[in-house]
Amino acid sequence: MSIQNLDAFFAPQHIALIGASPKPGSVGRAFVDNMLLDPGKRTLSFINPSHSDIAGQPCVASLGDLSSVPDLAVIATPPDTVPGLVAEAKLSGVRGVIVVSNCQGGDRGALRRAMRAAARGSSMRILGPDSQGVYAAAGNLNASLASSPPQAGSLGLIAQSGAIMNAVLDWGNAVKVGFSKAVSIGDASDVDLDDLLDHLAYDVRTRAILVCVETVGNPRRFFSAARAAAKVKPVVILKSGRHSVTADRISTHSGILATEDAVYDAVIRRAGLLRVNDLDGLFDAAGALARLKRVSEAGKRLAIVTNDRGVGILAADRLLDLGGSLADLSDDALAAIKPYAPLRWQGDMPLDLEATLPMEDQGTVIEALIDDPTNDGVLIAYSPSQVSDGDEAAAKLAELLERKTKDKSRPKPVFVSWLEREGGALKALDEAHVARFRTPGDAVRGFMDVSRYAQAQKELSATPPALPEDLASADVDRARALCMAAISEGRTWLNTDEIGDILASYGFGYAAPVRASSAEKAATAAQNMLAQHRALALKIDSPDIPHKSDVGGVVLDLTHSLQVREGFDALTEKVSARAPSARIDGVIVQPMADVSAGLELYLGLADDPVFGPVIVFGRGGIAVEAVNDKALGMPPLDMRLARQVIEQTRVSKLMRGFRGRAGVDEEAVAQALVRLSQLSADVPQIRSLDLNPLLATPNGLVVLDARMEVAPSEVGDLTFDTNPRFTIRPYPRNWERRLELKSGEVVFVRPVRPEDEPAFELFFSKTTKEDLRLRFFSYVRDFSHKFIARLTQIDYARDMAFCAFDANGELIGVVRLHADAERETGEYAILLRSDLKGQGLGWALMQLVIEYGQAERFKHIEGQVLAENTTMLEMCRALGFSIRRDPDEPEIMQAKLELADLEGVDQAMLEAAS
Numbered sequence: 001m002s003i004q005n006l007d008a009f010f011a012p013q014h015i016a017l018i019g020a021s022p023k024p025g026s027v028g029r030a031f032v033d034n035m036l037l038d039p040g041k042r043t044l045s046f047i048n049p050s051h052s053d054i055a056g057q058p059c060v061a062s063l064g065d066l067s068s069v070p071d072l073a074v075i076a077t078p079p080d081t082v083p084g085l086v087a088e089a090k091l092s093g094v095r096g097v098i099v100v101s102n103c104q105g106g107d108r109g110a111l112r113r114a115m116r117a118a119a120r121g122s123s124m125r126i127l128g129p130d131s132q133g134v135y136a137a138a139g140n141l142n143a144s145l146a147s148s149p150p151q152a153g154s155l156g157l158i159a160q161s162g163a164i165m166n167a168v169l170d171w172g173n174a175v176k177v178g179f180s181k182a183v184s185i186g187d188a189s190d191v192d193l194d195d196l197l198d199h200l201a202y203d204v205r206t207r208a209i210l211v212c213v214e215t216v217g218n219p220r221r222f223f224s225a226a227r228a229a230a231k232v233k234p235v236v237i238l239k240s241g242r243h244s245v246t247a248d249r250i251s252t253h254s255g256i257l258a259t260e261d262a263v264y265d266a267v268i269r270r271a272g273l274l275r276v277n278d279l280d281g282l283f284d285a286a287g288a289l290a291r292l293k294r295v296s297e298a299g300k301r302l303a304i305v306t307n308d309r310g311v312g313i314l315a316a317d318r319l320l321d322l323g324g325s326l327a328d329l330s331d332d333a334l335a336a337i338k339p340y341a342p343l344r345w346q347g348d349m350p351l352d353l354e355a356t357l358p359m360e361d362q363g364t365v366i367e368a369l370i371d372d373p374t375n376d377g378v379l380i381a382y383s384p385s386q387v388s389d390g391d392e393a394a395a396k397l398a399e400l401l402e403r404k405t406k407d408k409s410r411p412k413p414v415f416v417s418w419l420e421r422e423g424g425a426l427k428a429l430d431e432a433h434v435a436r437f438r439t440p441g442d443a444v445r446g447f448m449d450v451s452r453y454a455q456a457q458k459e460l461s462a463t464p465p466a467l468p469e470d471l472a473s474a475d476v477d478r479a480r481a482l483c484m485a486a487i488s489e490g491r492t493w494l495n496t497d498e499i500g501d502i503l504a505s506y507g508f509g510y511a512a513p514v515r516a517s518s519a520e521k522a523a524t525a526a527q528n529m530l531a532q533h534r535a536l537a538l539k540i541d542s543p544d545i546p547h548k549s550d551v552g553g554v555v556l557d558l559t560h561s562l563q564v565r566e567g568f569d570a571l572t573e574k575v576s577a578r579a580p581s582a583r584i585d586g587v588i589v590q591p592m593a594d595v596s597a598g599l600e601l602y603l604g605l606a607d608d609p610v611f612g613p614v615i616v617f618g619r620g621g622i623a624v625e626a627v628n629d630k631a632l633g634m635p636p637l638d639m640r641l642a643r644q645v646i647e648q649t650r651v652s653k654l655m656r657g658f659r660g661r662a663g664v665d666e667e668a669v670a671q672a673l674v675r676l677s678q679l680s681a682d683v684p685q686i687r688s689l690d691l692n693p694l695l696a697t698p699n700g701l702v703v704l705d706a707r708m709e710v711a712p713s714e715v716g717d718l719t720f721d722t723n724p725r726f727t728i729r730p731y732p733r734n735w736e737r738r739l740e741l742k743s744g745e746v747v748f749v750r751p752v753r754p755e756d757e758p759a760f761e762l763f764f765s766k767t768t769k770e771d772l773r774l775r776f777f778s779y780v781r782d783f784s785h786k787f788i789a790r791l792t793q794i795d796y797a798r799d800m801a802f803c804a805f806d807a808n809g810e811l812i813g814v815v816r817l818h819a820d821a822e823r824e825t826g827e828y829a830i831l832l833r834s835d836l837k838g839q840g841l842g843w844a845l846m847q848l849v850i851e852y853g854q855a856e857r858f859k860h861i862e863g864q865v866l867a868e869n870t871t872m873l874e875m876c877r878a879l880g881f882s883i884r885r886d887p888d889e890p891e892i893m894q895a896k897l898e899l900a901d902l903e904g905v906d907q908a909m910l911e912a913a914s
Contacts, residue, residue: 008095009072014042016063016066016070018047021051029054037142044057047066049061064092071095071096073097075100095123096125097124112187128185132144137152144165151177152178153172154178156208157169157209157210158197168182177287180207181206194226197222201229202232210236210286213237213238219267227795236449239261239264263610263614266632284449291436299376301375304378305350311381311419312351323448327349328375332368336368340364370412377415382397382418393425395428415435417443461789461790463755463793471674474505476682487710491543495585503703519564519566524561525564525589530561534559536592538554538558539588539590541587543583551579553574599620599696600692601620604692613635613726614634615645620693621692629651634727639674643666662698663698664696672694681722686709713725735802739804746807750803751802753792756792757792763814771834775831815831819858825861826856826862828846842872843878860897865893882897
């Protein structure tokens, strides 16, 4: 992630167009025309050795002929010339380059590699190749191939495809929706989606971000940037290529169920983005977000008012199809509306008013609905008729909605469907920035998009329950050793005994199987099991047969050891005939569970080639793919996230019980998802896994069959001793510490967890107002859930916070480090409980955060300290920080530590500060 020099693309003072052309219809001429529409105060330079002027502007032969260095160069020349021009731009000191050129066919990556090689060693940024440029409302910058000048507004747009960028901008012009910035990233040799998400997330002119992508370059960086952006503003994503994968050569149920699009959907949901599936959906979401003042608190209850019952019923049908609900009315709203409603109306939705009702009275009804707290939004569906003046109605409605927006600090979303294509009515609504849609169905979809976004915001900041305590006692070393032993033997599949050990280490109940290499051993095992179980199952034991049932490798309901003895030979002979190339190690003898006592579920782990490990959950059994009742979750999972995954499946309804049948232990099912997530984090050698069926009963869970595939794991990063293929950095257990203070007291220090919110509430209550002011630079009066969630629910890829707990488990100190976009500098902040100062806790926490900064390869650690906070400043000096006064705010001191120079710590000052 890097936003370095991105201002060169959106706010350049000097632009050079290399490949400018006078030829009508050429790319070079299109850029010339768009740049000259409104050049503003910036300098434009055209470069083409074949012309001395273009469109009345002087033209030079090369970058070297310019009198000043451009901030931005646009290259629109044949592909073979691009690497040399990029190298020339680097030598000239250009900060940003847009490469319009592209390779048609052949090795499309060759141009990207050549461009990167040409730019190596500089901080110059490259957009493209195959980019169609950028647009920025500020400064009227249009260095793009847009067919018409975009309208200024508050939406940011990132598109891989230039054609889609232009289509979205054209739509905006047609419906009077404007954009703050728009960019086509093309093949993304350098500037990528994550860079632009970071940039737009903190752009004050951008209220919402639209993203149109085909693929993601760096999955971890994309997720981190997307989640950070979604926390501060709506992000809508259109991901194309939803049906581009097959299940060929996939040997686990999880691999077949975790299709490419299903994985993308899980990632997008976890990041808090709003996904749409087509351009119409994108336009509806964009229209709603661009025109509504606040959208972060909408629910699913919609009030519908219309002048035509048929139109209203269509809207209601669409609402229910999309998972919304028709709003009820409060007593006050009923009383206000009743005098103007038809006599037949019983207070239900949709409310259809008579077409002849005066607009003033219609306005009274609409205002009552907007003021009614029992709905989350209002849809006004108007159908023009001969008995009403549409233009007058629209003008009065626009006036009403503008007034309601100004009167309310938290205005309710109002959506309008005006069923005419053109006229004064539409103009009046658009000038009032009303969220207007072409059809009632489009308006309903816009409402549901706002509702889904609001729900995503709640989920991003929700506090999860604590993790199962026994996860900390999992035998990680044993599980890793078993996997490594199999890998060293050249095996890719673990045997039943190894699987049983690993599952037991992570708290899974497993119907104890026994491997038998002969009929005699199988009979002996059966005799022992039948003393406790009614019946047994006999399964083929082969590392080469992923699905035993497919080759007749399972025999059920054996009730005597003699049946097992005979079954051994019959089973091995049958499977050998059906799968002659498979290795047969014998059979597996296993007690049969009574599946009628519970539900057969499925729990698995798939290894996605882009996003790494993915958790798969759903209905289990031999028809798991045919039923295809599944949901995916991105690890790491906590209990809240696990429950969300479960709720996405149809089988979740059966888990609660039905037709007099008892429900299953839902808490145990959620814990199973969390345990599998932790197993994947701890043991990266496990590449795929099937627990099928996983029998769920009212009394718990038991695994009836399991498969685990293993492979060598690449080396992870130095800071996190977890699965390096995770898209989301999991909780870094290796940073847990026990530190001894000067008093001899030992404190437990660990990275912050989302479920620490109650501990923070107690911590703040025991910290003085003055200490809080020194930490937050102002008096904090309200430690709300939203405030604390920002402190506890961090992205370990961007931030770290270490929490110190005393022997009673109370939080007594916190130090955090926030990385900049370049991951070169970490900004620290520290707070101790007021009654624990002077015991060396602050010094110990600062040492730990410095150690972390070194492990993360930061160049600097810095922080801002109030000048009056002399204790903190003395400790910083003892640690080797340089201290200087902020030139713009004299009451603030800036402390900075160069991590390469840590030897000069003054021990005397250290002791004084601690």
